[in-house]
Amino acid sequence: xxxxxxxPFFDEPGGEPAPNPPxxxxxxxxxxxxxxARGGPQAQTPDYVSGLNPEQRQAVETxxxxxxxxxxxxxxxxxxxxxxxxxxxxxGRAYPSQILAVTFTNKAAREMxxxxxxxxxxxxxxxxxxxxFHSIGVKLLRRHAELAGLRSNFTILDTDDxxxxxxxxxxxxxxxxxxxxxxxxxxxxDGWKNKGYAPKDIPEGDARSFANxxxxxxxxxxxxxxxxLNACDFGDLLCLPIRMFREHPDVLAEYHRKFRYILVDEYQxxxxxxxxWLRLLAQRPRSRQDMTPQGxxxxxxxxxxxPAQASADRRDAAVSANESQQxxxxxxxxxxxxxxxxxxxxxxxxxxxxxxxxxxxxxxxxRNYRSTAHILGTASHLIAHNEGRLGKTLxxxxxxxxxxxxxxxxxxxxxxxxxxxxxxxxxxQRPDRDGRTHNLNDxxxxxxxxxxxxxFEDRFVTLGLNYRVIGGPRFYERQEIRDAMAYFRxxxxxxxxxxxxRIVNTPKRGLGETTIRTLHDIARARxxxxxxxxxxxxxxEELKPKPRASLRNVVENFRRWQKMLDNTPHTELAExxxxxxxxxxxxxxxxxxxxxxxxxxxKELVRSMEEYESxxxxxxxxxxxxxxxxxxxxxxxxxxxxxxxxGLEYETVFLPGWEEGLxxxxxxxxxxxRSGLEEERRLAYVGVTRAKRNLHIWFVSNRRIHGLWxxxxxxxxxxxxxxxxxxxxxxxxxYGGYGGAFxxxxxGGYGNAGRQNPYGASRFDNVGSPxxxxxxxxxxxxGWARAQANKTAATDRNWGTRSGQGIERIGYGESDSQRxxxxxxxxxxxxxxxxxxxxxxxxxxAFSVGDRVFHQKFGNGNVAAIEGNxxxxxxxxxxxxxxxxxxxxxx
DNA sequence: TAAGGTGAAGTTTTT
DNA sequence: CTTCACCTTA
Numbered sequence: 001x002x003x004x005x006x007x008p009f010f011d012e013p014g015g016e017p018a019p020n021p022p023x024x025x026x027x028x029x030x031x032x033x034x035x036x037a038r039g040g041p042q043a044q045t046p047d048y049v050s051g052l053n054p055e056q057r058q059a060v061e062t063x064x065x066x067x068x069x070x071x072x073x074x075x076x077x078x079x080x081x082x083x084x085x086x087x088x089x090x091x092g093r094a095y096p097s098q099i100l101a102v103t104f105t106n107k108a109a110r111e112m113x114x115x116x117x118x119x120x121x122x123x124x125x126x127x128x129x130x131x132x133f134h135s136i137g138v139k140l141l142r143r144h145a146e147l148a149g150l151r152s153n154f155t156i157l158d159t160d161d162x163x164x165x166x167x168x169x170x171x172x173x174x175x176x177x178x179x180x181x182x183x184x185x186x187x188x189x190d191g192w193k194n195k196g197y198a199p200k201d202i203p204e205g206d207a208r209s210f211a212n213x214x215x216x217x218x219x220x221x222x223x224x225x226x227x228x229l230n231a232c233d234f235g236d237l238l239c240l241p242i243r244m245f246r247e248h249p250d251v252l253a254e255y256h257r258k259f260r261y262i263l264v265d266e267y268q269x270x271x272x273x274x275x276x277w278l279r280l281l282a283q284r285p286r287s288r289q290d291m292t293p294q295g296x297x298x299x300x301x302x303x304x305x306x307p308a309q310a311s312a313d314r315r316d317a318a319v320s321a322n323e324s325q326q327x328x329x330x331x332x333x334x335x336x337x338x339x340x341x342x343x344x345x346x347x348x349x350x351x352x353x354x355x356x357x358x359x360x361x362x363x364x365x366x367r368n369y370r371s372t373a374h375i376l377g378t379a380s381h382l383i384a385h386n387e388g389r390l391g392k393t394l395x396x397x398x399x400x401x402x403x404x405x406x407x408x409x410x411x412x413x414x415x416x417x418x419x420x421x422x423x424x425x426x427x428x429q430r431p432d433r434d435g436r437t438h439n440l441n442d443x444x445x446x447x448x449x450x451x452x453x454x455x456f457e458d459r460f461v462t463l464g465l466n467y468r469v470i471g472g473p474r475f476y477e478r479q480e481i482r483d484a485m486a487y488f489r490x491x492x493x494x495x496x497x498x499x500x501x502r503i504v505n506t507p508k509r510g511l512g513e514t515t516i517r518t519l520h521d522i523a524r525a526r527x528x529x530x531x532x533x534x535x536x537x538x539x540x541e542e543l544k545p546k547p548r549a550s551l552r553n554v555v556e557n558f559r560r561w562q563k564m565l566d567n568t569p570h571t572e573l574a575e576x577x578x579x580x581x582x583x584x585x586x587x588x589x590x591x592x593x594x595x596x597x598x599x600x601x602x603k604e605l606v607r608s609m610e611e612y613e614s615x616x617x618x619x620x621x622x623x624x625x626x627x628x629x630x631x632x633x634x635x636x637x638x639x640x641x642x643x644x645x646x647g648l649e650y651e652t653v654f655l656p657g658w659e660e661g662l663x664x665x666x667x668x669x670x671x672x673x674r675s676g677l678e679e680e681r682r683l684a685y686v687g688v689t690r691a692k693r694n695l696h697i698w699f700v701s702n703r704r705i706h707g708l709w710x711x712x713x714x715x716x717x718x719x720x721x722x723x724x725x726x727x728x729x730x731x732x733x734x735y736g737g738y739g740g741a742f743x744x745x746x747x748g749g750y751g752n753a754g755r756q757n758p759y760g761a762s763r764f765d766n767v768g769s770p771x772x773x774x775x776x777x778x779x780x781x782x783g784w785a786r787a788q789a790n791k792t793a794a795t796d797r798n799w800g801t802r803s804g805q806g807i808e809r810i811g812y813g814e815s816d817s818q819r820x821x822x823x824x825x826x827x828x829x830x831x832x833x834x835x836x837x838x839x840x841x842x843x844x845x846a847f848s849v850g851d852r853v854f855h856q857k858f859g860n861g862n863v864a865a866i867e868g869n870x871x872x873x874x875x876x877x878x879x880x881x882x883x884x885x886x887x888x889x890x891x
Numbered sequence: 892t893a894a895g896g897t898g899a900a901g902t903t904t905t906t
Numbered sequence: 907c908t909t910c911a912c913c914t915t916a
Contacts, residue, residue: 105906106905133906159906178912234906448903450903451908644905705901705907706900707907
C-alpha cells in the first residue's frame with residue numbers, strides 16, 4: 001500500500017461489523033477450520049485445541065466477558081494467546097480486523113503474528129490491529145492526526161532527538177544545562193507521560209524539583225515545540241490517543257463498535273497510561289454516565305476502591321454481559337514477572353483486574369513445561385517471600401530422577417567467577433557418556449547489570465569460546481545511521497527541524513554556530529521550518545557570502561531530492577543523497593579506525609531499506625522498530641541482562657553476581673524500599689525460571705565497582721532458596737588456590753561445605769544434612785546473620801579500624817599484575833550490538849607474523865605472534881593487544 | 892577544525 | 907577503572 005494513511009475506516013467486509021461473518025471470508029485456512037468447528041454444538045474438538053491442557057483450553061474457549069489469565073513462567077502463555085485468537089477467528093466470532101491484540105515489544109508482536117499464521121493460514125495478514133501499544137497508537141494518530149493537533153505525516157522523535165530538543169529549551173530559558181541535565185528532564189517527562197499527565201496535571205512537587213521550579217513551564221514549552229515541529233515522542237503515542245478518545249466520544253464509539261475482542265500480553269507490565277488506554281477501549285460507556293469510568297484523573301489510588309464506583313462497575317458489567325456487542329477483554333500476564341516498575345509499569349494493574357472488570361474469569365496456568373522440579377521448587381520458594389501476589393505455584397508432571405539440583409557456587413572475585421563459569425561451559429561442551437554434547441546456543445549467562453558482562457567477555461575471548469551479547473548499542477543508534485536517517489527525514493518531512501539541524505553541517509560545510517543560530521531565530525520568528533527559512537535567507541544579505549553559498553547548495557539539494565521522492569526508487573534515492581551530500585566522502589576521507597565500519601553500516605542500511613515500499617514506510621518502521629535482528633547461526637553462549645532474558649529459555653543458565661548491593665541492587669533498595677526489593681526478587685525469579693535443566697548461581701567475595709575493590713556479602717536471596725533443591729558446589733581447584741587462612745579470612749568458607757569457619761553456621765555449610773531447618777522469610781536467617789557478622793568481622797580483621805560499611809580496598813596494582821599483558825582490554829562489542837568471538841582452534845590462522853591487519857576497534861597494526869586463532873598484534877595507536885583472528889582483516 | 896586534556900559520573904530498557 | 911561530554915589549545 002503506497003499510502004498507509006488512507007485506509008477506509010472499517011476494513012472488514014461491508015463496512016459494518018457482522019456478528020457472524022461467513023466462514024469463507026478471511027482465507028481458506030480459516031474457512032476450513034471454521035467449518036470443522038461448526039459441525040454442531042457438540043462438534044468434535046477442533047485440532048488446534050486438542051493439544052492444550054484443561055486450563056489452557058479454558059483460557060482459549062472462554063471468549064466472552066473479561067478474562068485474566070495468570071500464566072506462570074513456562075506454562076504456555078503465548079500458545080494460549082495465539083490459539084485464542086485462532087479460535088475466535090475460526091469460530092466466526094469476529095473478523096481479523098475486529099480483534100485488537102497488544103504486546104509490549106515488536107519481537108512479541110512478530111512472534112504472535114507468525115504463530116497465529118501457523119494456526120490459521122494467511123488470515124493473519126488481515127490482522128491490522130496486532131502490534132505494540134506504541135505502533136497501534138501511531139496508527140490511531142495517523143488516522144485522526146488533526147484531532148490530536150498534528151498532521152498525519154508527523155515525525156516520531158526518539159530519545160536522542162528529545163534530549164537535543166530539551167537541551168535547546170533549557171538553554172533558551174537561560175538555565176545552566178549542567179545543573180539541569182536534559183537527559184534527566186527527558187526521563188521526567190517520560191515518567192509523567194507514562195502516567196498520562198499533561199503539563200497541567202503534574203504534581204506541584206515534581207514541577208518544582210526541576211529547573212528552579214520551572215518544570216511545568218519547561219514541559220509545556222516542550223509540548224509546544226513538538227507541535228510546531230509536527231512531531232511527537234514515544235510517550236505521546238500513548239497519551240495523545242487517550243486525550244483524543246476523551247475529547248471525541250464519537251471517535252471512541254467507532255472503535256467500541258469495531259473492536260469486539262481485546263487481548264493484552266504481559267499485562268503486568270502496563271503503565272498507567274496504557275491502562276487508561278485499554279480501559280477506554282474495553283469499557284463501553286454506561287448509558288447516562290461519563291465516557292471515562294473513573295472521571296478525569298485515573299490515578300490508581302482514587303478509583304476502584306470507592307464503593308459507589310464499584311457498584312456502578314458491576315451494574316455496567318451486568319448490562320454489557322447481556323449486550324450482543326460487548327467488548328471482550330483478555331489479559332495475560334504474570335504478577336511474579338513484573339520487572340519494569342522502574343519505568344512506570346504498575347503491578348497494581350494486574351492485581352486489580354477483578355475489581356476493574358467485575359465478573360472476570362481468572363484462570364491460572366501453573367503447569368510448567370519448561371523446567372525440572374528442582375528449578376521450579378527453587379523458583380517457587382524464592383518468590384514466596386514476596387507479599388502482595390496473586391499467588392501461583394508452578395508444578396511439573398514430568399518427574400526426572402536424573403535432574404540435578406540447583407548449584408550455588410562461591411568465588412573469590414569476579415575474575416575467578418568468570419573463569420569458573422568458562423570452565424563449566426567447556427566441560428558441558430565435551431560429550432557426555434552417551435556421546436551427547438551441549439550446544440553453546442543452549443546456555444546463557446544472565447547478569448544483573450551490564451558491567452558484569454565485561455569480565456565474561458574478556459574470559460571467553462581468551463578461551464576462544466564463542467559468545468554473543470544481547471543488548472548494547474543498537475544499529476539505529478549509531479551516529480552514521482542517525483545522520484542518514486536525518487537526511488531522509490528532512491526529505492520526507494521538510495518541517496523536521498531537528499533532523500535538519502543534525503545534518504545541515506554534516507559533513508562540514510562551513511555552517512557554524514552563528515549561521516545556524518541566525519537561521520533558527522528567523523525560523524522561529526516567522527513560524528516556518530528552518531529549511532524554508534534557509535530558502536528565504538539565501539536570497540538576502542543577512543548572511544556572509546560564504547555560508548550563504550553553502551546554505552544555498554544545501555537547500556537546492558534538499559529541494560531536488562524532495563522532487564525525486566515520488567518517482568525514484570527509495571534505495572536509489574538514498575544512495576544519491578549519500579553521494580550528493582558528500583556524506584559518503586566524509587567517511588571515506590576519515591582516517592579513523594571506525595570509518596570503514598561506518599561505511600559498511602550505511603550499505604547495510606540501504607540493504608535493509610529494500611524490504612520497504614517507500615522511504616516513508618521505512619521511516620515509520622524505523623521509528624518504532626529500533627531493533628536489528630540477531631544472527632543465531634553461530635553456536636555461541638548468550639550473555640545478557642536478566643531484564644532482556646524475560647520470555648526466553650535455556651537448557652543451562654548461569655546467574656552470577658548474587659551479592660548484596662548488586663543483586664538486589666543497592667539503588668533499588670534505596671529508591672524503591674520494600675517494593676524495590678520485591679521487584680529485585682521477581683527479577684531473580686525470572687532468572688531462575690529461564691533454566692530448563694541446569695541452573696548455576698554464583699556469588700563472589702570481592703568485586704571491583706567503579707575501579708574500587710569492595711568486599712561483598714552474599715545476596716539475601718541465597719538464603720531464600722529451598723535447601724531441598726539446592727546444592728552448594730565446592731569449586732575445587734580454582735577456588736582452593738588461596739590457602740586456608742586466607743580462605744577463612746576472606747569470607748569464611750562459603751562454598752566449602754562442612755569446613756569450619758569462624759563465623760558460625762551457615763546454611764550453606766549444612767546443605768543436605770538432616771534436620772537443618774527451613775528458612776523463614778525474615779532476613780534473620782543464620783546465613784544472613786552470619787554474613788552480617790562476617791561483613792564487620794572481615795573488615796576489622798583485614799583493616800583494623802575500618803568501620804562496618806562493607807567497603808574496603810584490597811589494593812589496586814596487585815590484581816593488575818596478575819592479569820598479565822594483553823588481558824583486560826579486549827573490547828569486542830563493536831558491531832551491530834553483537835559480535836561473536838569466533839573460535840577456530842582446528843583451522844590454522846589465515847595470517848602470519850608481520851602481516852598488516854585492520855581491526856574494527858583498534859585500527860591498523862602488525863601481527864606480532866600467533867597461537868592458534870589468537871593473534872598478538874602491535875597496533876599503531878592502541879598498542880599491543882591479543883585478539884581473535886576473526887576480528888581482523890588483512891590490509 | 893581536530894586533537895588532547897579535564898572532570899563527572901557510572902542499574903535495569905522499550906517504544 | 908572506564909567512558910563520555912565538553913572545553914581548551916595548536
